[in-house]
Amino acid sequence: MDKWTFPTQIYAGSDSLNRLTEFNNESILIICDPFLKDSPSLTYVMGLMDNKNEVSIYTDVVPDPPISHVAKGIEYMQGIKPSIIIAIGGGSCIDMSKGIAYFGRKLKHMNIKSFIAIPTTSGTGSEVTSFAVLTDSETKIKYPLVDDAVLPDEALLTPLFVKTSPPGVTAYSGMDVLVHALEAYVATAANNFTDALAQQAIELVFEYLPKCHKTTATDQDRMSMHEASCLAGLSFNKAGLGIVHAMAHQLGGQFHVPHGLANSMLLPYVIAFNCSHNPEVAKKYADLSAKLGFASYESSEEKKLGAFLEAIIKLQRTLECPMTLTDFGIDKATAEEKLNLMADRALEDMCYRFNPYPANRNDLIKLYRNVL
Numbered sequence: 431m432d433k434w435t436f437p438t439q440i441y442a443g444s445d446s447l448n449r450l451t452e453f454n455n456e457s458i459l460i461i462c463d464p465f466l467k468d469s470p471s472l473t474y475v476m477g478l479m480d481n482k483n484e485v486s487i488y489t490d491v492v493p494d495p496p497i498s499h500v501a502k503g504i505e506y507m508q509g510i511k512p513s514i515i516i517a518i519g520g521g522s523c524i525d526m527s528k529g530i531a532y533f534g535r536k537l538k539h540m541n542i543k544s545f546i547a548i549p550t551t552s553g554t555g556s557e558v559t560s561f562a563v564l565t566d567s568e569t570k571i572k573y574p575l576v577d578d579a580v581l582p583d584e585a586l587l588t589p590l591f592v593k594t595s596p597p598g599v600t601a602y603s604g605m606d607v608l609v610h611a612l613e614a615y616v617a618t619a620a621n622n623f624t625d626a627l628a629q630q631a632i633e634l635v636f637e638y639l640p641k642c643h644k645t646t647a648t649d650q651d652r653m654s655m656h657e658a659s660c661l662a663g664l665s666f667n668k669a670g671l672g673i674v675h676a677m678a679h680q681l682g683g684q685f686h687v688p689h690g691l692a693n694s695m696l697l698p699y700v701i702a703f704n705c706s707h708n709p710e711v712a713k714k715y716a717d718l719s720a721k722l723g724f725a726s727y728e729s730s731e732e733k734k735l736g737a738f739l740e741a742i743i744k745l746q747r748t749l750e751c752p753m754t755l756t757d758f759g760i761d762k763a764t765a766e767e768k769l770n771l772m773a774d775r776a777l778e779d780m781c782y783r784f785n786p787y788p789a790n791r792n793d794l795i796k797l798y799r800n801v802l
């Protein structure tokens with residue numbers, strides 16, 4: 431028997447922030463991405479809150495949140511004793527807040543009634559996942575804290591904050607959405623439900639991510655990418671991911687390559703690798719390629735897969751994603767020195783076990799070499 435629930439309540443649309451008007455007499459801690467500090471958007475959020483609430487704002491958030499930052503946040507929270515925690519930011523901010531809320535709920539003198547996530551990137555889907563990816567700064571390892579108890583109680587999806595997202599953040603976080611959906615689509619725990627969510631996310635990404643990357647993006651374009659991100663999050667939270675993520679986590683931990691970009695670099699090589707080792711995966715991606723209109727239904731499986739990879743690479747080029755670590759400014763020899771270590775750690779990453787083919791250490795090293 432397979433039990434599956436979506437515990438997070440999702441409010442979606444331009445008016446979803448109105449949910450915040452419903453709180454009063456609460457102690458509210460807003461953990462907020464630094465880009466929002468002193469911004470009109472944050473002033474707008476503050477204006478929505480009843481002034482009978484006591485509101486504190488905490489902005490000590492950094493990308494790839496280190497465990498030490500979570501500890502500092504917990505200390506701050508204990509001085510506030512919030513009844514409601516609201517995370518407003520990218521995946522890093524939401525993950526750090528998940529850690530803070532998770533440990534806060536374990537402390538007897540705290541009573542956190544609700545933990546709300548408001549994503550400002552269309553990327554991680556963290557607002558609906560049971561993961562919080564935290565970094566051990568000493569070992570440079572990214573550890574996912576995995577527990578349903580880290581799931582936000584509510585997620586508010588609004589295009590308001592993503593509008594300020596610079597093209598690079600839009601591109602990399604958007605590629606993260608695509609990788610979540612494409613890995614979940616063939617992951618070992620995938621089923622018809624997760625496939626439906628992943629497929630819709632993939633369609634939306636190919637249509638709306640190039641639009642969101644342009645200055646002419648509309649609220650509707652932004653909202654469609656935001657929903658794609660959430661759909662992909664719901665899918666991979668159940669289906670699992672794979673070796674793109676297992677390997678990308680090491681590039682993030684070692685070299686601070688933005689998460690979505692690290693995934694983007696590895697994606698075409700891992701798809702080709704998984705297809706060559708698992709015929710079911712090849713068939714599934716080939717069928718998807720035809721469904722998405724990249725190849726005709728009559729063409730051979732090989733042609734369909736070729737067209738699928740071409741479509742991914744075309745998207746990466748449109749979004750101006752660096753294709754290799756060298757393109758991103760990381761010295762090849764420095765990266766080469768870390769290959770064995772990264773492969774060993776990728777084998778231990780929890781995403782590894784959901785890959786549809788058990789790649790070995792040499793396979794992972796070869797795959798890394800493609801993106802040096």
Ligand SMILES: NC(=O)c1ccc[n+]([C@@H]2O[C@H](COP(=O)([O-])OP(=O)(O)OC[C@H]3O[C@@H](n4cnc5c(N)ncnc54)[C@H](O)[C@@H]3O)[C@@H](O)[C@H]2O)c1
Binds near residue numbers: 493521525603
């Ligand atoms: N919990 C999960 O399920 C999950 C899934 C995938 C990835 N992750 C983790 O999430 C992190 C990546 O999150 P991300 O891709 O959202 O990036 P991020 O949160 O690290 O943000 C990247 C940068 O963009 C800025 N930013 C965010 N939103 C912005 C906006 N609207 N306008 C202007 N600037 C903005 C941030 O301040 C930051 O400098 C990684 O640590 C990754 O490992 C978590």
Ligand SMILES: [Fe+2]
Binds near residue numbers: 554606675689
């Ligand atoms: Fe991701």
